[in-house]
Amino acid sequence: MILIFGVPIQALTGQLMVGLINGAFYALLSLGVAIIFGMLRIANFVHGAQYMLGAFVAWFLLNLPNIFPGLGLPTIGYWVALVLAPLVVFGVGILIEFLFIRRVYDLDHAYSLLLTIGLTMVLEGAFRLKYGSSGQPYEIPELLKGGRNLGFMFLPYYRVWVVVVSLVVCFATWFMIERTKFGAYLRAATEDPILVRAFGINVPLMLMLTYGFGVGLAGFTGVMAAPIYQVSPGMGQNLIIIVFAVVVIGGMGSILGAIISGFFLGIIEGLTKVFWPEASNTVIFVIMAIILLVRPNGLIGRVAK
Amino acid sequence: MHDVFATQTTHAGAGGAAMLEIRNLEAWYGESRALRSICLDVRDGEVVTLLGRNGAGKSTTLKSIMGMMRKRAGSIKLYGEELIGCASNAIARKGIAFCPENRGIFSSLTVAENLTLPPIVRDGGMSEEEIFDLFPNLRERLNTGGTKLSGGEQQMLAIGRILRTGARLILLDEPTEGLAPAIVQQIGRVIRRLRERGLTVILVEQNFRFAETLADRHYVIENGNVVDSMTNAEVPANRDKLAAYLGV
Ligand SMILES: Nc1ncnc2c1ncn2[C@@H]1O[C@H](COP(=O)(O)OP(=O)(O)OP(=O)(O)O)[C@@H](O)[C@H]1O
Ligand SMILES: [Mg+2]
Numbered sequence: 001m002i003l004i005f006g007v008p009i010q011a012l013t014g015q016l017m018v019g020l021i022n023g024a025f026y027a028l029l030s031l032g033v034a035i036i037f038g039m040l041r042i043a044n045f046v047h048g049a050q051y052m053l054g055a056f057v058a059w060f061l062l063n064l065p066n067i068f069p070g071l072g073l074p075t076i077g078y079w080v081a082l083v084l085a086p087l088v089v090f091g092v093g094i095l096i097e098f099l100f101i102r103r104v105y106d107l108d109h110a111y112s113l114l115l116t117i118g119l120t121m122v123l124e125g126a127f128r129l130k131y132g133s134s135g136q137p138y139e140i141p142e143l144l145k146g147g148r149n150l151g152f153m154f155l156p157y158y159r160v161w162v163v164v165v166s167l168v169v170c171f172a173t174w175f176m177i178e179r180t181k182f183g184a185y186l187r188a189a190t191e192d193p194i195l196v197r198a199f200g201i202n203v204p205l206m207l208m209l210t211y212g213f214g215v216g217l218a219g220f221t222g223v224m225a226a227p228i229y230q231v232s233p234g235m236g237q238n239l240i241i242i243v244f245a246v247v248v249i250g251g252m253g254s255i256l257g258a259i260i261s262g263f264f265l266g267i268i269e270g271l272t273k274v275f276w277p278e279a280s281n282t283v284i285f286v287i288m289a290i291i292l293l294v295r296p297n298g299l300i301g302r303v304a305k
Numbered sequence: 306m307h308d309v310f311a312t313q314t315t316h317a318g319a320g321g322a323a324m325l326e327i328r329n330l331e332a333w334y335g336e337s338r339a340l341r342s343i344c345l346d347v348r349d350g351e352v353v354t355l356l357g358r359n360g361a362g363k364s365t366t367l368k369s370i371m372g373m374m375r376k377r378a379g380s381i382k383l384y385g386e387e388l389i390g391c392a393s394n395a396i397a398r399k400g401i402a403f404c405p406e407n408r409g410i411f412s413s414l415t416v417a418e419n420l421t422l423p424p425i426v427r428d429g430g431m432s433e434e435e436i437f438d439l440f441p442n443l444r445e446r447l448n449t450g451g452t453k454l455s456g457g458e459q460q461m462l463a464i465g466r467i468l469r470t471g472a473r474l475i476l477l478d479e480p481t482e483g484l485a486p487a488i489v490q491q492i493g494r495v496i497r498r499l500r501e502r503g504l505t506v507i508l509v510e511q512n513f514r515f516a517e518t519l520a521d522r523h524y525v526i527e528n529g530n531v532v533d534s535m536t537n538a539e540v541p542a543n544r545d546k547l548a549a550y551l552g553v
Contacts, residue, residue: 197373
């Protein structure tokens, strides 16, 4: 057996893989939170519940015949859900922005904080009422079942898929914001929304779409997560705290910072599980505290105004 | 050309088709009232200046035309169409463009991105080549961050980017503030070029000597009211009065 620092290599690579998976989810969720904070100055604490919503929509789609018996509805599987569920959550996000969020843009941060926490309680509470705290199973799609033994570790295909898709989505989002015309509007509106509007750009509509996009990203992440974690009303609850820590470490509102620190912290967390298991739940918050002390604007801080 | 306009427009509001008609314009910042009752007219192809001391309400007048003031009342008509009540993005689409006092260059955008940010709202705007001919400095700096430019270059960028849009009414808020004489002259040449192209310009200026070389007419604003107006031809006879208004 090969040992690295006294740890079997299988344990190390296994935890690295787990860390990478968690990192992929942290990155996707932090990305949405960072976009919403960067563009709208709203700390979207309801992001975790919206992630849960994405997973539940996928689960509903899969179980349509059981939920609405007698209607002859088909069961809609993972691949369609991967597109449909984020769209549904995008729509919910648009509605939430239109009904609630836009009313607090100009108010103190405390209001958006209370609003989004309140929305979280309502959403999660409603699902808990119906489904309790237990999780609903969601199967890995046929195409991605199984894995490959690399000798020093077993590599499940679905997990590889998660990491690859996360990287692709993160890059595409980064590209859209940093390199396209629409992204230039967004960046400019972050700096001076009134002037950007006076150039003829419908900034309120743009903010609504941006919120919808960030939230849709959470829904997408929820579908990705459904086969790995169980679909349960509380699945976003613990994650959201970590996600905000990741966003703070990356630099509030920094797109690249959120992506990099998402993956980085997932891996750090995984490695901590190998070498000092007791600390693995707190290591991210310790890093956050240190970062806040030495670099209050985060690792890649586009300085928050 | 100068005199033709001057004779047509001896008295603001009398005869002639006004492009922009402002009546009893009021505007507030929160509870504090910045404009009391602004009335003014601008005709197609004119260069009109707004003069006045610091805090008189010149910038607020431009921002009100642009729909950027949250609270305003009265009437602003563009070719007879009421703009009060229009959102500022809709006003921009009608062909009005604004260059703010602080220049409003975006630091997270490159020079090229800043330049192409304002959407084209009508045909007949300048091409990027024409803008580079006016402001050659910009051509070499396209990939630089917007706010890494010098103050003068930022002003060129702020003016240049709105010339692309095809707007027919251009609002310039103190474009020469704090700039070296050579650059002031360059901006003066640009404003003359705009007039030659038939664009209409409202220019806020502290620098009266500069305004005098460009404008057809002048309005004097004091405490949120228009207190006087004159054609450029009437300026020499009114120098003392103007100096008293402006405190120079
Ligand atoms: N953002 C603001 N909030 C509150 N009051 C403001 C604001 N901007 C301007 N004011 C007030 O409105 C009045 C008019 O200001 P405005 O900026 O229009 O003056 P101005 O004529 O452009 O002056 P300057 O020559 O100094 O630019 C002033 O009394 C000013 O104090
Ligand atoms: Mg001003």
